[in-house]
Amino acid sequence: MDEYRNGEIAQGIVAKLTRRATRPWVLMEICGGQTHTLMRYGIDEMLPASIELVHGPGCPVCVTSLETIDKAIEIASRPEATLISYGDMLRVPGSRTDLFHVKAQGGDVRVVYSPTEALKFARANPGRKVVFLAVGFETTAPANAMAVWQAKREGLRNFSMLASHVLVPPAIRALLSSTRNRVQGFIGPGHVCTVMGYREYEDLVREFHVPIVVGGFEPLDLLEAILMLVTQLEEGRAAVENQYVRSVTYEGNLRAQEILAEVFEVCDRKWRGIGGIPESGLNLREEYAEFDADRIFGTEGVTADEPAECISAEVLQGLKKPTDCSAFGTRCTPDNPLGAPMVSSEGACAAYYRYRRHAIAVTESH
Amino acid sequence: MPQDAKLEMALKCPIPIADGESILMGHGSGGRMSGDLLRNILLPALQNPVLERLDDQAIVELGGSRIAFTTDSFVVKPLFFPGGDIGTLAVNGTVNDLAMGGAKPLFLSLALILEEGLPLDTLCRVMESIRVAAALANVLVVTGDTKVVEKGSGDGLFVNTSGIGLVSSGVRLSANQARPGDLVLLSGTIGDHGITILSQREGLEFESAVTSDTAALHTLVAAMLDANSDIRCLRDPTRGGLSSSLNEIASRSHVGIELEEDAIPIREEVRGACELLGLDPLYVANEGKLLAIVEPKSAGAILEAMWQHPLGGSAQIIGTITDSHPAMVTIRTRLGTSRIVDLLSGDQLPRIC
Secondary structure (H helix, E strand, O other): OHHHOOHHHHHHHHHHHHHHOOOOEEEEEEEHHHHHHHHHOOHHHHOOOOEEEEEEEEOHHHHOOHHHHHHHHHHHOOOOEEEEEOHHHHHOOOOOOOHHHHHHOOOEEEEOOOHHHHHHHHHHOOOOEEEEEEEEOOOOHHHHHHHHHHHHHHOOOOEEEEEEEEOHHHHHHHHHHOOOOOOOEEEEEHHHHHHHOOHHHHHHHHHHOOOEEEEOOOHHHHHHHHHHHHHHHHOOOOOEEEOOOOOOOOOOOHHHHHHHHHHEEEEEEEEOOOEEEEEEEEEEOHHHHHHEHHHHOOOOOOOOOOOOOOOHHHHHOOOOOHHHOOOEOOOEEOOEOOOHHHOOOOOHHHHHHHHHHHHHHHHHHO | OOHHHHHHHHHHOOOOOOOOOOOOHHHHOOOHHHHHHHHHHHHHHHOOOOHHHOOOOEEEEEOOEEEEEEEEEEOOOOOEEOOEEHHHHHHHHHHHHHHOOOEEEEEEEEEEEEEOOOOHHHHHHHHHHHHHHHHHHOOEEEEEEEEEEOOOOOOOEEEEEEEEEEEOOOOOOOOOOOOOOOEEEEOOOOOHHHHHHHHHOOOOOOOOOOOOOOOOOHHHHHHHHHHOOOEEEEEOOOOOHHHHHHHHHHHHHOOEEEEEHHHOOOOHHHHHHHHHHOOOHHHOOOOOOOEEEEOHHHHHHHHHHHHHOOOOOOOEEEEEEEOOOOOOEEEEOOOOOEEEOOOOOOOOOOOOO
């Protein structure tokens, strides 16, 4: 791993960037994992001032709709149900409470690292109605699809899924279509493209004449992707390029795509902080309806409104920085989050808060 | 917008629930939630100057002697893990809390809370570990208690140990004594215990060559104090990891701490597991490591003494105390940039992207 974190090589790339960038450019990294690395290593500090990074809607925890959280909370509160999810989801505030509090009140809420563990739990506890809260992008979706496929094959009657998957390309399209868009180039999500390939980004590049470079997650990956984007922009080109060649291919993982298509179908999806985006989500297909927790528990009708003060909509669209928010670091902290980007360590607000508060304080005091 | 309007909106917001009415798992994490619990509920009920020092042990004068006194409860799951078990932890943990005050540990108490149905064989194995660990640490278990709770009311076996030891008159160690210019020493690799436990957890079993670092540190401390008694503060970074201990020192001494990422020893296996799970090793628990805050002029002699001791072979200087950014810990990354090492709110949760 150290080969991707070498300080001298990093300085070399920054020097090239500084020579190449002749005017200001606004770039967005899509994935929350990339935001995390940028903040953790202070990469935005190293860049020439003309290059501005804004942080995209790629934290799966952050963009999961309030409704989905409320549904999960409602299901977890039922005595017959065991709700299983990834750890970060437990802290996300719903309309009234969060899953940690439901757990403290006696709800059966469990954390796993993969849906396979949820399946295992369902097999071992036939008396429990086991629900897996499936969030995330194209990265986590294949494993979740596999779990449902497996459950159907085994005839596992006590396992179901509250599916709230989201897709990256429709989100980029929505950002680029907005009249307020400032983003001139995208660092594509490396893990998502490992699954999906980068073929599907070609339409976006053609339609909006915007360069997209698929990037990895190590500091040098990101610096290199930024250099490739700036090079395209300075040369007036717009193409899909792949920086993350050690993991991503043009076609992606075809077997993962097959299982996705077998279990899920594309649907409209509400994104927390952004609103509805057409054809931007994945739901279980009709053939798998018996595994749809939404139907089993009758939570389809649950709706929720987001709090007015949180500016996560603007943050997730790259229109504002977390520090532009009047509540940042005061009324909104990881201990007491007003909105989802402050909850997950991949969320832009939490990443700023955790890693960059001192730099911000210093700038303000000068 | 007038200030009042803003306030009103914040009050109307339905989301903030950090101050829920019940205990959450995060209250036991050693992070910010644990600190809040201590400050808001526990300390106000017990106010006294000895307790309010908030070190790992209390030091009281008794009949002309300085006595260190501490207690610790152990609720680890699984009970047995590579490198140790709940019994070894219960002895070493309390011995270490005494040692961090510079005390020579002498006597322990042992309280067992047993869950109905616990196999006697399990209890025998744990008792054997306690016997061996106490003998190795040269302490006597001189009093104890046993309670049994109904099945479902415990998790097999909970253990509490208390301990007392003697502190020499010249030794005064406390988290409020760090001064700008001081150096931060670390006795060895971090994250070994936490990653070992995680690798054994149900649902997460992964192959790992790492074993728990559980060890009694009092002889290492004695060697360090022999080399130079000017040590300002000692801490064993257990629950909450390096970050929690350093944040505590920074805040109690009202100083800043600057770490060097490159200088912190981390085993390759631990680093790999952390990458895989999206965890930061700075927050992962240790059970046989110590941090020392020392004056720069004494650092050489103290490091030399640590290197001579089997538990301090890879001791390093990992950072400095500064007067900039008081109460905040920062780290200089390999890229030469700097970031905050914050106190976590609750437990560290794996990333999922």
